[in-house]
Amino acid sequence: MKFALQINEGPYQHQASDTAYCFAKALLEQGHAIFRVFFYHDGVNNATRFTTPPQDDRHIVNRWAALAEQYELDLVVCVAAAQRRGVVDEGEATRHKKDATNIHPRFRISGLGQLVEAAIQADRLVVFGD
């Protein structure tokens, strides 16, 4: 079965991203697929590669990236939510004349249409938030 996940909250502030990760891992291990993970609202903060938690804590950003690497997941960050919160890739940096980027290379920035498409293409859309 094909799943789409939507995550509305950032890392370390709320449990949503942790719950979504454990759910994603469990479904992939059962042989189900993830069509897309869409990071919306504060959820875009799950994509900043400069995140540096203490060594004995889970690294939420890298953990998503590693799962995406292993299962070739499509991790999409909402562009409008990302612009507001300063999550920037090369394209956004050029367009808005920023001096740096901070998005993890395993994530990509795109629009709400990607969430709509995921909702249509997937058998189940599961939302995690506050």
Place this chain on the structure above:
Amino acid sequence: MSILHTVNKSPFERNSLASCLKFATPGAAVLLIEDGVYAGLRGTTAVPLITDALERVKIYVLGPDLKARGFAAERLIPGIGVVDYAQFVALAVQHAKVQAWL
């Protein structure tokens, strides 16, 4: 068409569980996750809400979230099921839709 409802708020913080149960139709399942697990405990003011709902819908608690808050399954109201993440996935597969009551 049956729905899996997820509730992640303590009933002592917000009324999302009450809202969910108002709309949940017979045959639906309600999964208490994150702070939602507090609704499943014995001896609280939420017990009537849960016991009434158990006559119409199935109610589950996400075990890892219950354990993370320091409670054993023995503390739960009888009739509530305990599931792990793999069973959370199975519930999502079994039901036609998953509705999060955020």
